[in-house]
Amino acid sequence: MTLDRTQRFGCVAIVPAGGSGARYGATVPKQYSVIAGRTVIEHSLRALQSCAAIEHIFVNVQHHDTRADLVAAAIPGVTFLRCAGATRAETVQSALAAISKQVKRDAWVLVHDAARPCVLASDVARLIELAGAHSVGGLLATPVADTLKRGTADNEIAETISRKNMWRAQTPQMFRYETLVHALNASPDVTDEAQAIEALGMTPLLVAGSARNIKITLPEDAELAEFYLKQGGK
Numbered sequence: 382m383t384l385d386r387t388q389r390f391g392c393v394a395i396v397p398a399g400g401s402g403a404r405y406g407a408t409v410p411k412q413y414s415v416i417a418g419r420t421v422i423e424h425s426l427r428a429l430q431s432c433a434a435i436e437h438i439f440v441n442v443q444h445h446d447t448r449a450d451l452v453a454a455a456i457p458g459v460t461f462l463r464c465a466g467a468t469r470a471e472t473v474q475s476a477l478a479a480i481s482k483q484v485k486r487d488a489w490v491l492v493h494d495a496a497r498p499c500v501l502a503s504d505v506a507r508l509i510e511l512a513g514a515h516s517v518g519g520l521l522a523t524p525v526a527d528t529l530k531r532g533t534a535d536n537e538i539a540e541t542i543s544r545k546n547m548w549r550a551q552t553p554q555m556f557r558y559e560t561l562v563h564a565l566n567a568s569p570d571v572t573d574e575a576q577a578i579e580a581l582g583m584t585p586l587l588v589a590g591s592a593r594n595i596k597i598t599l600p601e602d603a604e605l606a607e608f609y610l611k612q613g614g615k
Contacts, residue, residue: 389485390436392509394429394553397472398422398495399443399465411597412495413448417610419455421597424498424610426456429553431502431615434509435491437483441465441476473574474565477558484558489513491553492561492574496597499609500553504590508555511588518556519586520575521594522548548587550575551594556585 398412412422419427422440429438437460442449444463453461464475473492484490489509493500504521512519529542554574556564564577571577575585593609595602 390483390488391485392434392436392489392491393480393484394435394438394491394493395473395476395480396422396425396429396438396440396493396495397465397469397476398440398449399446399472400469400495409448411603413452414597414603416498416603416607420452421498421603421606422452422495423455425493425495425500426452426459428498428500428502429491429493429505430456430458432505432509434506439476439480440495441472441479468570469573470565470569470571470577474562474569477562477565486559488558489518489555490558490561491555493553494596497552497594498597499591499606500551500594501591502615504588504594505553508553508588508590512555512586515586517578517583517585518554518560519588520554520573521551521590522587523551523590523592523594524548551590551596554585 400410413420426438429435439460439462441462441464443465449461453459462476462479464479465472466475508519508521525544525547529544529547531539531542533539550573556574556578561574564581568577568580578585595606597603597606
């Protein structure tokens with residue numbers, strides 16, 4: 382898609398999709414696996430497109446990714462970048478740099494995993510509402526319900542950890558453009574954006590999401606995701 386270069390967005394989504402999904406064990410990267418009639422990434426993008434507050438979606442893939450062309454044809458109105466890095470953080474950083482002239486300096490940026498196809502549009506809308514009113518921003522998450530054990534190198538229990546105030550982080554994660562750029566430049570080895578924001582001494586808001594917003598990592602995750610997707614829900 383060709384963007385109007387005079388337009389500067391105030392709320393955008395970035396979907397890092399440069400990974401190979403080695404743990405998934407399929408012949409194609411997990412974001413291109415088909416479940417419930419569509420590729421995983423198509424489900425994720427359609428959920429984001431359902432949120433009117435998101436003005437534009439940018440997907441960052443590897444420069445040689447030919448499968449992205451098929452998704453681009455199926456999901457009009459999405460811009461595909463081809464500057465993904467070796468890690469999630471690198472991929473988000475390069476996407477932020479690539480869109481610098483298309484967004485306002487204080488724009489809200491939602492980063493969403495390509496492999497979270499079951500996210501509810503209503504949860505994304507609530508995140509935008511609540512995190513948008515917060516001084517830092519925030520992320521979807523769910524309270525931990527299971528008993529937590531810290532293990533040893535020999536897979537023996539070292540201790541039981543209180544689950545009080547423990548949350549399982551999800552995506553989208555939503556922060557201001559310039560803050561996110563600064564945070565990722567300062568902490569390039571983080572596993573999610575909230576961790577980089579925390580390293581600046583800031584406190585993101587936890588917004589309760591749904592347990593169905595799973596990340597597809599292993600083959601059994603796809604089976605559960607297909608079940609959720611066939612149930613519908615917005």
